[in-house]
Amino acid sequence: MTQYSAPIADLKFLFDDVFNFYEHYQKYPEYQEATQDLVEMIMEECNKFCSSELSPLYQSGDKEGCHFNDGEVTTPKGFKESYQTYVEAGWQGLAHPVEYGGQGLPPSIGLVRTEMMATANWAWAMYPGLSLGAMNTLIEHASEAQKQCYLPKLTSGEWAGTMCLTEAQCGSDLGQIRTKAVPNNDGSYDITGSKIFISAGEHDLTDNIIHIVLAKLPDAPKGTRGISVFIVPKVLVNDDSSLGQKNAVTCGSIEDKMGIKASSTAVLNFDNAKGFLIGEANHGLEYMFTFMNTARIGTAMQGVSSSELAFQISLPYAKERISMRSLSGIKKPELEADPIIVHPDVRKMLMMQKVISEGGRAMIYYAGKIVDNLNLAKNEKEKAKYDDQLGFLTPILKAFLTELGLESANLGMQVFGGHGYIKEWGLEQIVRDARISTLYEGTTGIQALDLLGRKILMQRGHSLQNFAREILGYCKDHSMISDNPHGRRMNKFIWPLSKAVLNWQQYSLRLALKARKNRDIVGTASVDYLMFSGYITMAYMWTMMAQKANEKIAEKPDNIEFYRAKVRAAEFYFDRVFPRIKSLSTTMMSDPKSIMRLDDDSFSFL
């Protein structure tokens, strides 16, 4: 019932028309191989794998869930086989360095694979996804010997990896972790402690799992400045890279969750397990930040994928299910009632899902281009530039797209009426699976503090100014004044967008001034500010897409209806979604006191 098919036409539009990815790749000698032919072949092949191997396991994986038995976890039927197919086809190393066995393609192409796997079967995709997190941490911060030891088998997918951060007493506040790392004479460490919520922490897909573990040295400074990062393999690796002794890591249990049931969420107990320090001691949090940007974009993808999958199921249903007659007169006299897609509110829900899926996808690949640039930055200055751009967009993408993804999944369910609540259709699973996305990898509240507190206030609005300048520049270049032949058609997008960006700058400044007097405003405004920022960023995407679509329409191509639909969708976005910034701009600027004044004891009088 949840058969997935990749939105290849939409991906091609983004790669070829909107973001000019092929020109972008040709600027880098390292990316010369990434030609349009190759990328489109990858899209087709990956779609085949995801639609035929992963999609059929989506509902069965949820129904069966993972099995825990005496420390061992068995994944649902079919997971191991499809993972083997994935490894054999070399998908895991698609965008990883050639020297460790990867194919060395740009990260943006890796995102295509991630999107397709994510939409076809999010729970399945988490296993290779967490490995990517571990691999990126090793690539960025591990020693060459460590890389040689672990990366080839992680790149091939023969081994998997995890990120072990959370403990029972702390999630967001990693300064509170208690896992200890005691140095041995041989340079290794004895790791002792318990980690919870470890996605892919234990499973039967691979012979080894390389855990990346946050722990504290005995003499570590208090709080976040005392965190170090260790490699703790499930099975120790001999010098010849063969598997050695089992390490002292055991899986204590797996969680019984609302959704993503086919993804194991493990409690891992480290009992003097042998670990190997990555980089320098006490620099763990800093290392985690580089990892987090990519992990958070991966989670942002979950927002897009929830929306896309829900839309792929609700749209055909809305065309088939008949109920009542159209308000403006009978549309299908030959049927007992009209298909529900004729009803304005149903159309509205479908349009909403469409603009969230397509607008969100554009946001992801827009960021993907920055990841490509960052990956091959020529010097520290360039690196800092792209790092700033990405760091600014990351919390917006993660929180905004997961919140909207959840909204879209719920709308998909709503299109079904009561039938959406029944397991059979798969919609309720999408909602349950999507629900985790605003919680893990930093809740929406944490992302919002990162955006307003760190990326705006601590940076004095520097990244925002750059982004605002880019958008305003785009608006100017594509307005009627600048002889844009489509300028008249673009007015309805360019003016509201420009105005909103100017407000964004002004409100940000006002919040910064207010925050000097009252720090609480950073927290009372932050989530509304983030959502406000998200709607503007998405409006920029829809403006760019509408411009490109108008350009293509002028060429009268065979698939002209595709481009017309893009313009219509942009119109819908600006008419029906973008006005949400009005309420947000009021609430985010409100005085903190209506939130802060109530005594803790006065919230309830039970």
Added chain:
Amino acid sequence: MTQYSAPIADLKFLFDDVFNFYEHYQKYPEYQEATQDLVEMIMEECNKFCSSELSPLYQSGDKEGCHFNDGEVTTPKGFKESYQTYVEAGWQGLAHPVEYGGQGLPPSIGLVRTEMMATANWAWAMYPGLSLGAMNTLIEHASEAQKQCYLPKLTSGEWAGTMCLTEAQCGSDLGQIRTKAVPNNDGSYDITGSKIFISAGEHDLTDNIIHIVLAKLPDAPKGTRGISVFIVPKVLVNDDSSLGQKNAVTCGSIEDKMGIKASSTAVLNFDNAKGFLIGEANHGLEYMFTFMNTARIGTAMQGVSSSELAFQISLPYAKERISMRSLSGIKKPELEADPIIVHPDVRKMLMMQKVISEGGRAMIYYAGKIVDNLNLAKNEKEKAKYDDQLGFLTPILKAFLTELGLESANLGMQVFGGHGYIKEWGLEQIVRDARISTLYEGTTGIQALDLLGRKILMQRGHSLQNFAREILGYCKDHSMISDNPHGRRMNKFIWPLSKAVLNWQQYSLRLALKARKNRDIVGTASVDYLMFSGYITMAYMWTMMAQKANEKIAEKPDNIEFYRAKVRAAEFYFDRVFPRIKSLSTTMMSDPKSIMRLDDDSFSFL
């Protein structure tokens, strides 16, 4: 983990201070018994039953679910015993006629019991809840002989009842039903057809189940004008009221659903089952409308109850869980971190849950007073008046409160971070259970069409004008000009509320004018219009509550903090929630074309 305790202080505030229920009861000879002492005793007793019997079965009922075996349904462990306790205590007949064994108390007191059961254990509460629906249908439309036959045992709770409307091919569009009723010579009918989504359609709580079934006579007019209503008992009833032969009704299966797993949702097959016509043939839809108002207020209650239960779990967690330090400086130096309730965004989520729960509760009891009046209306004119009031508020209550209830449940989960996703805490269950509330008893879209299409346009805004006049009158009477001693403090509520009500009237008129030219606007505007209406209705409640709280504060009572918290909550509502009407007023007035213009084939290009 989900221990419920009834919000008695809040109920007393509404009954005693805000809505003057005791004066209201004394106006009716039939309600003389409903004194403050009795009502408060009922609140205490019902709380005991709900917190000690129903609340402990909330999570276990979800985990176990209902069992289906060869046509029979077994409810989860403990359900049957607690239902027996409920019947023995006489709770079912609390607000039903004395002549059939009830206690004859006003419907508004029945709502107190409904609220407590609903919040403690919604799935459990659905069994007696559906019976109430069947009982109300019988009371309104059945013959005296039918009432004598069925009502006493339904009122005692010895038997249960259902409402059998939906069929596989139709839910909202009841004109499409295919269940047939063929008359027999003895005045009974043979009912044949299949009904789906029948809540409490089969279970082990009672010896008999009285199904109220929609079906069509052989010569019935097409569509909704050809619907008739029948009583179809699971077990036929002999003339002496004893149980006779089993009727030809079988439960084919029960649904596997996202939530409310402890509530059985049955497929019922009628195979020449014996049925008895209620009222006149072909008047079924009309009869259903009287039933629907009460059923929809019951579902609106689910919104309040989801919000309240989530709040009762997330609040103590926010006080206990420690993470990071307050933005405005350390609050608990003795702890390793501050409790998360100090963080502005967490407080905001808690405040949101608080104002939804308390504001929603006020909306329910405000409507409850109208139900009381309708119940004892002296003549047709009075009846029409109260019916109009209730009919206008019902879709707002049902759709707005269930949408906000779901938002609040999700916020409760969000307060927990990743822990909220784990089954143990119960939050994810509340979200799953709440998710059905915007779907059944008419989706949000259906309610919105009822509001804008029937209650505004067809009635030419008559009910809205009356309601607007009441609110504006209240605002005038409580403004500074009218010598309200609290007028200065009330300004911040009264002005935005008055302004919004004036806009409400104006926008409604403009929509009516636009709808003459383009019917589609009724559907493109309807959901936003309904939500807009809901926020204004809730703002009226918060204004009345703030006024009463200010009056009480002036008296300096012992529980002064309770009243101060009410004023703070009202401030929060007006600052942070009410501004949502800004965006809604823009989107609802938008031209329908951005929704209607896209070709059905252009929604997707897969």
